[in-house]
Amino acid sequence: MAVTFTAPVRHAGRRGITVDLAGTGVIVCGGATGGCATALFMARAGARVTLVERVAQPRAIGAGIAIAENGLAVLEALGLGLPQGQPVSAGRITDAAGRTLLAPRGHAPRVVLVRRSTLQGVLHDAIAADDRIDLKFGTELLDATPAGAVTLRQDGEESTHRADLVVGADGLHSRVRQCGDFGAQVRSSGIRYVRMLVTANVATGTEAWTPAGLFGAFAVDGGTYAFASCGTPESSAALDARDLDAFRRHWAANYPPAGRILGAVSAFDDLIVNEVFSVDCARWFDAALVLVGDAAHAMAPNLGQGANSALVDAAVLFDELRRAPSLPAGLTAYQQRRRPAVQRVAQASAQMGRLAEMTNPMGRLLRDRVLLQVAGMLASPKSVGMLLQEPTAVLRGIAQ
Ligand SMILES: Cc1cc2nc3c(=O)[nH]c(=O)nc-3n(C[C@H](O)[C@H](O)[C@H](O)COP(=O)(O)OP(=O)(O)OC[C@H]3O[C@@H](n4cnc5c(N)ncnc54)[C@H](O)[C@@H]3O)c2cc1C
Structure with a gap:
């Protein structure tokens, strides 16, 4: 089956000349957090979306996940809520005897903990209810070119497709990333x-x-x-x-x-x-290929911002594309807004990981007595802003 999409047209809107996503053909590769959120935003902008996920029944996968204020705001922008979330006292760390080593002073971001299957279920239900999204579970993306030609495989059958935009939301070992020139560095911790x-x-x-x-x-x-x-x-x-x-x-x-x-x-x-890997891409798009989530920026899990950042990527990609005079301009603006913000969080997360994973007794003594005292004093609204990356009010209002 070959699907041909028309090129996005430009029109004069309230904000001047903007990309009209209506009729734009988007193939999203990866049906987890970043891919589902991107598909939902694109469909709401009127794009014709195909969501491709290689796992046939992905809902049951995973353990738990902490969704912070920024991720919750993106879900809210999509009109989605998380049932059964348990609030977590974010940032409180103890030693093995239960003594507090680090506790946030002032405003700590709201965080709820849910089963990964709960988050996945909320996103998949929203996708299934949206008839502008063609959902292809059990389908693997084999190849994608920067010109937007995509090869898929389902039930052993290969098919070719064309898209105006191919979104790589396919995680740490992203196939889409391998198909373009993103200047990617993948490192194991x-x-x-x-x-x-x-x-x-x-x-x-x-x-x-x-x-x-x-x-x-x-x-x-x-x-x-x-x-x-x-x-x-x-x-x-x-x-x-x-x-x-x-x-x-x-x-x-x-x-x-x-x-x-x-x-x-x-x-x-x-x-x-x-195994904990990090991904840093010099470029987040290459012509018609663009990356979101772990495909662009897998990071250490220690600040619990990987999936939250994937949700923010989806929202910002939508926000920049609908305001831009052309697809390349929208993708450039997306990269400029997201890459430095995510890099700061990824670096802080990796540093936090190195501190947390210290097992040398002298190193731990120094960390617990000196470093964490200083870290506690440095915790500020600015560091919370860095962690959340975008003002939550902006994220909440992004789809309006
Ligand atoms: C120990 C640990 C704890 C974590 N805890 C948290 C936390 O509390 N909070 C938080 O925000 N983040 C956390 N994270 C990070 C979080 O899990 C990831 O950042 C997040 O899952 C990334 O989402 P994603 O949609 O980008 O990619 P993924 O979740 O990796 O999804 C990629 C999807 O693409 C599909 N796929 C891959 N290749 C193809 C292909 N070729 N064709 C079709 N489909 C394909 C896969 O099957 C998968 O469904 C944690 C990570 C680890 C390792």
């Missing part, structure tokens, strides 16, 4: 994180920085979402050997609440293990 969902209510409600690294456990609907960094030789060896008991024993010895939470995990395969 060398650290693995483990995430888990357990049905027992065993949340500590905090993130703890312990001799074995970072461990957090928060309540989600119907249980507990927990995560751990795995930087010690013992936890790393346990992961390599797929030895849940050894992993549990190591954590129990260093942070007893982690031992209890890991006691509620029944099999090693219930742990989700991810």
Whole structure:
């Protein structure tokens, strides 16, 4: 099946000459957070959207996710809300004995914790209800050219398509990014994180920085979402050997609440293990190809801004495209507005990760007694603004 889209036309609107997204053909690759939000915004602007996701039934994937004020504002702009979100006291960090190491002074951003499947479900329901979006689950993007020619594969059959805009929302190992000239640098931090969902209510409600690294456990609907960094030789060896008991024993010895939470995990395969990578792209678009979310800027998870940033990307891409005199001008404005803002958060997140994952006793002593005191004093409305990247009132009103 070949779909041919017409080129976007320009028209004189209230703001002068603008790109008319009505009739613009957009193929979005990736049906997770960034891709769904982008598809919804583009469809609301009148574009003809095809959303391509290689997983046939993606809803059940993942553990928990913290959605902050900026992500919530983008969802609100789309007319969506999150049911069953548990509020989290963002930014409070304890040591293994439960003593507060860092607590935000003044305004802390609102954060709710949900199951990833809950967020995904809200987005997929909105996509399914929007008849301007052609949803293709179980379809893989094989190739895309900067001129907008796209090759897809579904049920073993390949088909070619044309689009005015191809959005790469296809995550860390983005195929769209590989198809264009984005000047991408992909780096591993060398650290693995483990995430888990357990049905027992065993949340500590905090993130703890312990001799074995970072461990957090928060309540989600119907249980507990927990995560751990795995930087010690013992936890790393346990992961390599797929030895849940050894992993549990190591954590129990260093942070007893982690031992209890890991006691509620029944099999090693219930742990989700991810190596932490960062992606920095010199350019976020190449002709008709544009990147959003992890494809453009995967970052360390320590400030909980990866998915939130993907939501902000989607909103800003929409905002800039509808105001620009041409597609290239809109894409340039999107890159100029998003890249520096995301880079600041990614750098802060990586620094936070390095502090959290310290296991050397002298280093931790210095960090806990000196560095975190200074960090607490430096926490300011400016740093909250940096974290959220865009004023939330702007994000909330973006679709009006
Ligand atoms: C341990 C950990 C904890 C985290 N916690 C948080 C948190 O609390 N808050 C937060 O905001 N962020 C968090 N993040 C980051 C967050 O998970 C990511 O930033 C976010 O999922 C990125 O969304 P995305 O839509 O850009 O990409 P992804 O979620 O990676 O989705 C990409 C989609 O594209 C699909 N795809 C890939 N290739 C193709 C192809 N060729 N054809 C078709 N489909 C394709 C995939 O199947 C997938 O569905 C965390 C990350 C980690 C590792």
